[in-house]
Amino acid sequence: MKSKSHKLMAIAASVFFTLLMASAAEAASLTIAPKGEQLLFDKTALTVKAGEKVKLTLNNTSGMQHNWVLVMPGTADKIAQDSITAGAAKGWLALGPNVLAHTKLVDPKKSDTIEFVAPTKPGDYPFVCTFPGHAMTMKGILTVK
Template structure:
């Protein structure tokens, strides 16, 4: 078979979701309490970001659950601490906490969750962080998030 530009273009269109755009992110978590990335960035031109969290581990949510929570860096520790009493059913996040800018649900090994969030209220140059709110995980499972110009 000869690969003409038309055949290549058709193949790429058929792949569809295999090609992520600049506003689409994916991050993995595992049973060793680690994210596979310690920083994420999207162009400031992205008005909406889609993020997929994949738990590559095997342990259940009750033992090694993970989520992805976006906050201003200055709020991270307080959000993590204030969320513990909320419990696993609420993803260890205080209900209605305005400091939480985006969050996936809490997932266990072999699970994934995808969210989309509006970035129009975020500012390029401001310090944002992501973390896992499962009790005790914030110390190891955290990173930076940025809007780039």
């Protein structure tokens, strides 16, 4: 009887541990970097699940400053323009309701890791670097499934 309850406890612990591992695996882990010294990201397409926890690292391997800014569909150009107006003191980023997540402005050879919750509504969400002159080409799409 005693060994049976021990066995049950061991099974319960194993089930609990498996569930714990499964929930930890739910968080998406993404890494992005500039493409050398070009005004491009090394990835133009990222995918996450709706509403999941996302950990994103911008690894700035270049000699320029960059950021990674996730925005509402259709607002990338406006935010890029407003970010130039915002100026260096604001880290070249105009915050507002259409900015869904962002890294800081990352200095050359530094990185920044952020955590955010993916949009709950599936769709194609643009990401850009809002450093002046970069957003035209330094951009991509985060697909939320």
